Amino acid sequence: MKAVLALWHREIVRFLRDRSRLTGSLLQPVIFWLLFSGALHGSFKPGGMDYGQYFFVGTLAMITLFTAIFSTITVIEDRKEGFLQGVLVSPVPRSAIALGKILGGASLGMGLAVLFLLLAPLAGVPLELDRVLLGLGVLALLSIAVTGLGFSLAWVMDSTAGYHGIMMVFLMPMLLLSGAFFPMQDSHWLLAWVRHVNPMTYGVGALRHALQGEAPGIPSFAVCLLGTALFAVATFALGTFVVTRRSARDAV
Amino acid sequence: MAQVNQAPDSKAPAAGAAIAADGLVFAYGERRALDGVSFAIQKGEKHGFLGPNGSGKSTLFKLLSTLVPLQQGRVTMLGLDLAREAAAIRRKLGVVFQSPAVDKKLTVRENLHYGGLLLGLGGASLRARCDEMLAAANLGDRAADLVGELSGGLRRRVEIAKCLLGQPELVLLDEASTGLDPAARRDLWTVLKAIPGLTVVFTTHLMDEAAEADRLTLLDQGKVVAAGAPAALMREVGGQVLDLEATDAAALANELQRELGVTARVLDGALRLDGERVHELVPAIVQRFGARVLRLSLAHPSLQDVFLLRTGKRFVVTEPDPAPKKGRRRKS
Numbered sequence: 001m002k003a004v005l006a007l008w009h010r011e012i013v014r015f016l017r018d019r020s021r022l023t024g025s026l027l028q029p030v031i032f033w034l035l036f037s038g039a040l041h042g043s044f045k046p047g048g049m050d051y052g053q054y055f056f057v058g059t060l061a062m063i064t065l066f067t068a069i070f071s072t073i074t075v076i077e078d079r080k081e082g083f084l085q086g087v088l089v090s091p092v093p094r095s096a097i098a099l100g101k102i103l104g105g106a107s108l109g110m111g112l113a114v115l116f117l118l119l120a121p122l123a124g125v126p127l128e129l130d131r132v133l134l135g136l137g138v139l140a141l142l143s144i145a146v147t148g149l150g151f152s153l154a155w156v157m158d159s160t161a162g163y164h165g166i167m168m169v170f171l172m173p174m175l176l177l178s179g180a181f182f183p184m185q186d187s188h189w190l191l192a193w194v195r196h197v198n199p200m201t202y203g204v205g206a207l208r209h210a211l212q213g214e215a216p217g218i219p220s221f222a223v224c225l226l227g228t229a230l231f232a233v234a235t236f237a238l239g240t241f242v243v244t245r246r247s248a249r250d251a252v
Numbered sequence: 253m254a255q256v257n258q259a260p261d262s263k264a265p266a267a268g269a270a271i272a273a274d275g276l277v278f279a280y281g282e283r284r285a286l287d288g289v290s291f292a293i294q295k296g297e298k299h300g301f302l303g304p305n306g307s308g309k310s311t312l313f314k315l316l317s318t319l320v321p322l323q324q325g326r327v328t329m330l331g332l333d334l335a336r337e338a339a340a341i342r343r344k345l346g347v348v349f350q351s352p353a354v355d356k357k358l359t360v361r362e363n364l365h366y367g368g369l370l371l372g373l374g375g376a377s378l379r380a381r382c383d384e385m386l387a388a389a390n391l392g393d394r395a396a397d398l399v400g401e402l403s404g405g406l407r408r409r410v411e412i413a414k415c416l417l418g419q420p421e422l423v424l425l426d427e428a429s430t431g432l433d434p435a436a437r438r439d440l441w442t443v444l445k446a447i448p449g450l451t452v453v454f455t456t457h458l459m460d461e462a463a464e465a466d467r468l469t470l471l472d473q474g475k476v477v478a479a480g481a482p483a484a485l486m487r488e489v490g491g492q493v494l495d496l497e498a499t500d501a502a503a504l505a506n507e508l509q510r511e512l513g514v515t516a517r518v519l520d521g522a523l524r525l526d527g528e529r530v531h532e533l534v535p536a537i538v539q540r541f542g543a544r545v546l547r548l549s550l551a552h553p554s555l556q557d558v559f560l561l562r563t564g565k566r567f568v569v570t571e572p573d574p575a576p577k578k579g580r581r582r583k584s
């Protein structure tokens with residue numbers, strides 16, 4: 001448990017010392033939100049909602065995803081710089097390495113999302129206590145899910161450049177096709193199908209249900225919540241699985 | 253050519269051994285990095301593994317540090333079986349890698365603190381232990397500095413302090429003195445030798461550092477080519493070593509055989525003679541062939557000569573293996 005706490009705490013300390021990560025994880029999504037909602041304010045009203053309101057929830061999901069990416073990419077740096085070897089030869093069970101790192105990244109994602117959530121009234125999203133609590137619960141699950149996913153990918157990747165590639169062709173499309181940016185229910189049949197198998201759909205949907213109470217064209221809150229929980233459990237399990245496999249690749 | 257040393261001290265296992273390895277084989281795909289390696293290291297011993305790049309010493313280090321799973325053979329470390337009890341071994345192990353396992357974005361003290369937490373230490377005892385190690389490593393006044401701002405030598409000291417934090421019984425050092433100046437290297441060994449009963453196993457490409465070991469194992473192409481105390485190994489070569497650089501080495505070798513009745517080996521365009529009375533040949537060589545000799549040197553045998561004797565090859569001293577290439581990582 002001390003080891004999990006140590007690895008979790010290290011994530012937080014390193015984040016706070018690295019201003020560029022704050023830019024990437026929080027400012028970039030906020031700038032996206034300002035630009036998109038400003039530009040589409042008069043022309044795009046998904047489900048009759050102001051776009052700033054609609055995209056607010058999408059931005060929350062984006063913050064959790066971007067934080068997870070910037071947090072888990074450090075796994076590759078840790079491996080390259082040798083720090084990871086030191087952890088791997090310590091008496092810490094390997095599952096604790098996954099736990100510490102995922103919880104660390106998820107806490108950061110959650111923390112930054114909460115900061116952004118404070119801007120909700122500006123976006124026309126009322127902050128009611130029960131909705132906020134529900135939203136925080138969903139954000140926690142979603143943060144764990146995306147950090148677990150990022151961790152699993154980073155663990156098997158050789159380079160940060162490769163990870164950036166995966167981010168562009170896999171993680172960003174996951175976000176784009178989740179209903180975070182635009183509704184998906186009337187899209188091309190292929191994209192509509194992708195939307196159903198995309199676990200981010202359920203995360204964004206659950207967040208929309210929790211914070212806005214209405215989520216036209218997406219599955220029910222129960223389904224979304226279950227989908228998000230399964231997403232979190234699956235990626236967490238995957239992260240633990242990849243880290244516990246001891247192989248010659250750990251040698252470098 | 254290469255011959256495996258079958259001296260009794262190279263055989264495993266042995267009672268009271270810190271490490272006993274028997275028939276280790278480790279392959280990356282088709283290539284055998286370790287090919288039937290056996291050795292025994294006694295408790296409290298300072299044991300060095302010496303070998304050129306590609307000799308298998310890094311792979312052996314990764315096996316002993318529990319980073320990679322055992323493929324073939326048997327290793328007992330501190331009375332525990334490496335294949336089944338790697339987790340228990342890690343509790344008694346301190347490891348210093350070639351690439352520093354410290355976090356550059358954390359301070360010296362934070363690095364030690366997190367290292368201690370990973371070892372299961374905590375609270376006041378961890379703080380006290382950190383203070384103790386900072387003092388031992390002479391890092392007290394740098395405790396609040398970020399490791400990224402320290403020189404390579406100081407970073408290495410942080411790492412060694414971190415390695416000794418958990419009071420390990422066995423310390424593994426992979427080219428750990430790389431980047432240290434001679435004074436810092438001496439400091440490192442002073443700290444390690446001051447710990448009673450500590451077993452230290454190290455890999456090195458530095459002959460003078462290897463000579464400091466209680467016992468050495470020389471590796472080449474995944475095999476043990478010699479093992480024993482450095483002085484004993486050097487005595488095996490016998491007498492002195494005479495190196496000759498000549499304008500026409502091969503022809504001169506023939507003439508030496510014909511006129512003086514001595515056999516010289518041609519190595520990389522130079523000639524080598526070794527033996528108990530080789531120094532007595534010097535006047536005759538200078539007198540008869542002086543004009544053709546570009547350089548002549550007479551020396552006591554070194555560990556390089558031991559390697560040469562056992563493998564027929566020069567021990568080419570190079571920097572330690574560069575950071576492993578990514579493409580090689582998937583070879584398991």
